Amino acid sequence: MITHHKEELFCDYYEKWIITYKEGAIREVTLKKYHITLYWLRTLIPTLQVCEMTRTAYQQLLNAFAQSHERQTTMDFHHQLKAAILDAVDDGYIDRDPTRKAIIKGKTPRPKKIKYLNQFELHTLLSNLNLEDSLNWDWLILLIAKTGIRFSEALGITPEDFDFSHQTLHINKTWDYKENTGFQPTKNASSVRKVQLDWYTIMQFSELIKGLPTDKPIFVHGRVFNSTVNDILARHCKQLELPIISIHGLRHTHASLLLFAGVSIASVARRLGHASINTTQKTYLHIIQELENRDIDIVMRSLSSLT
Template sequence: MTQELKLHTYFDQWMKLYKLDAVRPVTYRKYEMTHRQLVGLVPDLKMSELSRLTYQQLLNDYAETHERQTVMDFHRHIKSALIDALEEGLIDRDPTRKAIIKGTPHRKHKVKFLSQHEVQDLLNILVLDEGVNWDYFILLTAKTGLRFAEALAVTPKDFDFAHQYLNISKTWDYKSVESGFAPTKNKSSVRKVQLDWQTVIQFSQLTKGLPENEPIFVRSKVYNDTVNHYLERLCKKANIPVISVHGLRHTHASLLLYAGVSIASVARRLGHSNMTTTQQTYLHIIQELENQDNDKVMKHLASLI
């Protein structure tokens, strides 16, 4: 009976019918996560028992251990399913109407990055004379600011050594059981990343003889933790702060900002969908640079007297 249909059962049927193969695998996994949360939070809640009160209680329970933005995403998933349920006559009113989104206080995520001197110390200990290895992967990430999945997907054919750029048009879905090429995070992530002449020489030598359309760094199943642990050992060996591979991306962007590169250019190089993302991520650096600019303005104005 429809009246006995449980919420998590309906959501499971709905996401398989409307979302499976219609959205990217990484997006579908988020729907699967929402389903698992429903099973854990309200294993016995029936569709017939849904009301604004029971739905708000569900959101409140989820919000006890999640930040507001995460709760908002959770709410959007369920709301989409319940709007369809309403149109199908499975429920007679929208229980998500006027829902209040709560959440735990937003944690300030500290952006870890290395100074230019520390990056140089790291690059100095890389072993780059033994063919393809994780040292080359770390070099590429530090020099380009690529996301982990983007760097894994790089093939020899993606390099345009004559014009000194790297074409980013795909990622490597390392999280799936059957790994393979996948789309980029967003349309802005499809981009050409300019390369310095040293990197061009290093990778033109490295990629000689390698299959043109196969990822350079993927030989078997790859785990993010494996590369991060390797990078951790290198950082300790170089006597510099320990950062992750994603930290190298932050480092790349930070060094460019300190060098005076515009926010717009940094955003394009990183593949951000808009400059707001860049500004929010590197707010502390931007504010520091603005303070330096203010000092320059005051000194200039004072010199006019």
């Protein structure tokens, strides 16, 4: 049984709270975020006791963290602390909820413009891939470009995920390439989806996966590193004198081409497996704004023709 007392250091309390409530209950990648929060507690409030966590102390902690982090990161920091603090309130170690009415500050985020290829550049890349008779990393590059799936989702694909009669690819798991622990659940419930494929790509993969174990990942043979595939893609881009993008940039490329082709944001969000359409809108804001400007020109031309 884990015991706490009011004079215990808050960072020690938080570490025990992580062990009690989070270890084994959340994904390893999420657990790491709690340990990063613990690191910042030991850095910013190493001597603060649990009973000293007042509204003022908590706000000062948030303000100190916000000096070197963007607002969204500070908000995440706040959420990861709040649950532990509310448990401390429930257990009587803190008298009142110090997180109430907390003000979230943070550095102004630098404008992030996503990197992607245009249609001509993508066509150039795909036309020059080394697509052998057996699966290699260039085939993975092709598949992500054609589907927009995440790198971990692509690594998690097994032969039984292909439905050749309906030309779909079932995304229902990922491969943990960071910790090398095997299959993992998808990022969220919305990420479980069926992605439509063009007939040519589906025919290519029907030949490539013949005879492979139905429940084993088709691209994973030993330890996989994101940097390996990124380096291969970068070499292709350099040789073809294209903008250098990452594997994740291929996902952005896929989504961008769909949006420019007139596919609705809702359909793009479903295809990408976003939990909310708001994620799609925020990620591709500059493309959506560009499309809106194009729409305004069309509206103006249409109105002019009425006179």
